Amino acid sequence: MTNGNDTRRRGVWGTIRHVAASDRLAGLIMLSFAFLGLILANLPATAHMFETIAETHIAVPRTNLDLPVGHWAQDGLLTIFFLTVGLDLKQELTTGSLANPKAAAVPMLCAVGGMVTPPILFTAVTALLAQYGPGPAGSLVLTTTGSEIPFAEMARGWAVSTATDIAFSLAVLAIFARALPGAIRAFLMTLATVDDLLAIILIAVFFSALNAWYWFIGIAACAVVWYVLVRMRRVPWPLVAVVGILAWVMMFEAGVHPTLAGVLVGLLTPAREVHGESTPRADRYAGKLQPFSALLALPVFALFATGVHFESLTPALMLSPIVIALIVALVVGKPLGIMATAWLSTHLFGLKMAKGLRVRDMFPAACACGIGFTVAFLIASLAYDNPELSAEARFGVLVGSLIAAAISGVLLSRQSKRYEQRDAREAASRA
Template identity: 35%
Template sequence: MVTPPTPEPSTGSTERRQFLGLLPLPERRYLADALRTETVGGVLLLIAAATALVWANAWPAAYHSVLDYTVGPSGPLHLHLPLEVWATDGLLTLFFFVAGIELKREFVAGELRTPSAALLPVVAAVCGVALPALLFNAVNSGAGGHRAGWAIPTATDIAFALGVLAVVSTHLPSALRAFLLTLAVVDDLIAILIIAVFYSSGIVPWALVASLAGLVLFWHLHRHGVHGWYLFVPLALAIWALMHESGVHPTVSGVAMGLALRCHREGDEQYSPGEHIEHLARPLSAGVAVPLFALFAAGVTISPSVLREVFTQAMPLGIVLGLLVGKTAGIFGGTWLTARWTRAELNPRLRWADLFAVSVLAGIGFTVSLLISDLAFPDAPALADRAKAAVLTGSLLCAVVATVLLKLRNRHYRQLCDDEAEDDNENENDNEDNGQDEGRADTAG
């Protein structure tokens, strides 16, 4: 059981807010359900990435022939696309749709609903994006640098991180997992803003206006209680196709539709519409869309010469340093400084070293980093492949270092998880006792 916040020693009545304290039972249950799906998806993601690497290095001609195979309807929307593009523009839209719902829920019911609780993860996410970008630009400021890839090391991949935790059997208390999830949600929002602003080109006004009109219709129908997948799925596909034609990256439409859903409960609802749709869409995103994207995106040539280039050329080295050093220093430093400034008190059963280990784990930037690698170098596939090799290398280094740090405290984490499970059982027993008491009172009445 977690000790309650300690009052300030000298200045009287103000209590210091506790950081990474025990979450309320409903939030822990939601978190456990969400992370269970993400963990399974993370393991599938690891398998897909490993399969892509083996396939691309053992049978490169077959791998690239599959990537270049084109399918889809021809016509004014130009949807006759290679499978690689369908994976990047189509499958990841579902990933960002779920991210949009997560973000909306965090704003109305999660850690981001109050400014005081939101400040730490938001600052951590912003610093975790800014410092890798600055570090990348510093490394690439000289001759031979490629500043177009500045956004590649800025992303956090929650599914990959949880997959690593599952593979190495490392326990992690719910408060640290919640911080990691909230951090990743804010990180996804920043990533989609970066993609929309910096990696959109050749805007087609009529398609953009039509897509925005579709989003307004989507929001209007949802808010007025209209139901039926047979109505919303075709509308969502039309919004996506128009956004794709507009020149804005189509994953932006996924986030916009996720944010349009209502995520607060009304009346006697057990789940809000957003929560219900997220429950249906998350397994498809984590278990199908993201692993398939990894299968099509992670197949890069790995050889001694490629690995040597990763650590000797400015662009890939900037990505590795951005993920391993920039993300860690940005997230940990931003959180520590904000906690000191706001006088937030760390949960006494945790240490700042625990947050440092989670910050290293957040340096895994697999999915969105691979996406931005393609967007940053659309006319230079060799540079994109070198960037992807750097993403894989940096993410692997973050996974190894985080695993070592978390393993050192795993016995303590297991005890915290056991205490949380005991607290859950006590709350469930109390609820059952209260229900029985109410039943007896009704009978007596």
């Protein structure tokens, strides 16, 4: 009987790991939760209940940790996602696509270009609407409430459109581009990985309010202890968990966004084989955490991130200056920055694309980089103190990301069919 139960448990866990490892399924699950949050927050029958749950405070006794449930999802659960990001980054920097800077130079530069261009377009569009919009020059009128918002306050969201959601962009590739060469996926993986790293730096630099210096001594101490513990032959996991939680608490108290604790300890985990092990620990740990990240942390975060109430969820909301600016930044700014950087780096600076790829081959994948979601939702909540602006920014991210996904899906599908036809012709000629 016990063996049968163990077999069933292993079967269930295997199914969960399979679903989490599928870019397509994990992306669709997170998208479903994002829509569910938007619906629950705006249906008259569920809006009050959803808001009550999201605003219910949960406190840790004898500490300053007293956050509503929605913030626990953002600051707590999302740390699991950032830990997997840190582990993946460490593996890529050590043995992966970022280990050889020369080979990864073009996608790395494209990541920079894809992060610089969207804020420029976002700022330009908001400035244009402030100048020629329905309100006095230098202010904006939000169509949802008619309230006037100064341009300077609106422009605080410049960083919202900088990040690419690697999970969703790869999900789009998995759904629409099965026949594409692996070099395109590798290009997108490298670009999105560097994009994640730059987004983490943005959060640390621009969206942290530093408090007492002595908390940073505690963070450094936790980092050293973690570094030692995860290199031991037998890792004492209860102690490792305590150190990780302490690092999170000290990040919170120091005024640094606490999810970055996950990135910090992830980067300190060994990414080469130690003690005769067959696989690197960073890679192994990331695989074990992936189900919790993809099927728990990200869906719950998406549920509360998009669960914002609008007085009137109507097509008129699309005329909000923030929504318009974010759509332009994500749908136009991302691919424009990536493609311009790719062309300049290959035509003017002599860098090389992967074998068999041309710059124009990357356009459909570059459009997929306009899918923001996870980190974009997070930055939107950090950039605006005004809940109305934060809500519209998150709605803009959702709409812009869906438009980018639709455009890239169509382009990738057509591109994939061309590769299928080319492969068929080559197979026929060989036959």
